[in-house]
Amino acid sequence: MQQAWNAKRMKRAAMFQRQVGHPSGSGRPHHAAFQPSAAEVDWARRVVDAFAGAPQTGVINLDGRMIDKPHLVQARRILDRF
DSSP states (O other): OHHHHHHHHHHHTTOOOOOOSSGGGOSHHHHHHHSOOHHHHHHHHHHHHHHHHSTTOSEEEETTEEEEHHHHHHHHHHHHHO
């Protein structure tokens, strides 16, 4: 459980991987913690779809929030990891 907690904490700190000292130290807690959640994947798909519908737009409104190109880059990275 401690490993899963540490991995989740690292993900919140924008780290995308973790080095382990021994193969038995890796496994499901680490892999699961670094995978995007269903909510993150849903958000990323909505952002990519919104920009696809307006390719010349630099900023869109999604759920009352301003979303711009850096958010699009982040959304694509999330979908690449999914």
